[in-house]
Amino acid sequence: MTRKKPKYSAGNRGAIETKVVPASGDSASDHYVSQCFRWDPSRACLDHSQFGMEQVPHEDLWGEVLVKLQHFSSMTWQDILRASGGRRVGNNNHHLNPETDLTKEGQAALNSQDLELREMPLFSLRLEGKRRVLGFRQGSTFFPVWHDLNHRFASTKG
Numbered sequence: 001m002t003r004k005k006p007k008y009s010a011g012n013r014g015a016i017e018t019k020v021v022p023a024s025g026d027s028a029s030d031h032y033v034s035q036c037f038r039w040d041p042s043r044a045c046l047d048h049s050q051f052g053m054e055q056v057p058h059e060d061l062w063g064e065v066l067v068k069l070q071h072f073s074s075m076t077w078q079d080i081l082r083a084s085g086g087r088r089v090g091n092n093n094h095h096l097n098p099e100t101d102l103t104k105e106g107q108a109a110l111n112s113q114d115l116e117l118r119e120m121p122l123f124s125l126r127l128e129g130k131r132r133v134l135g136f137r138q139g140s141t142f143f144p145v146w147h148d149l150n151h152r153f154a155s156t157k158g
Helices: 026-033 058-072 077-082 104-111
Strands: 002-008 017-020 094-096 122-128 130-140 140-149
Touching: 017 104, 026 077, 058 122, 058 130, 058 140
Parallel strands: none
Antiparallel strands: 002 017, 094 122, 122 130, 130 140
């Protein structure tokens, strides 16, 4: 959300120019949160021995993973990021910090990706229980890359 801030023109004290200034807490990089979630499977890692999409049983891929991603498509990023679930109160869909949030296995999987992809924000989306889909966000589009059946890609906190 932005607000207009009046700015007086130097040459004409009576004239007012309008300058758009981000409201507190807003930034250009956060505009995606108000947009609908979109996803693109074109960057999926198929053959990783632990987290590859080919490790997902066919019935789970079609019956859970793709259905959940399609469900997310009816939501905004803000809705997804505010969602809570599991045993603890809190958010199970979140941005991951590659420096501090990944296990050794997750870090190795991340390092196997192209540099272009690694520079995008990394997200973990909860499917059910410990099952996660991990991938990257560019704008409002999520690129699912890995499937984590037992929450072994990122470390658990608390």
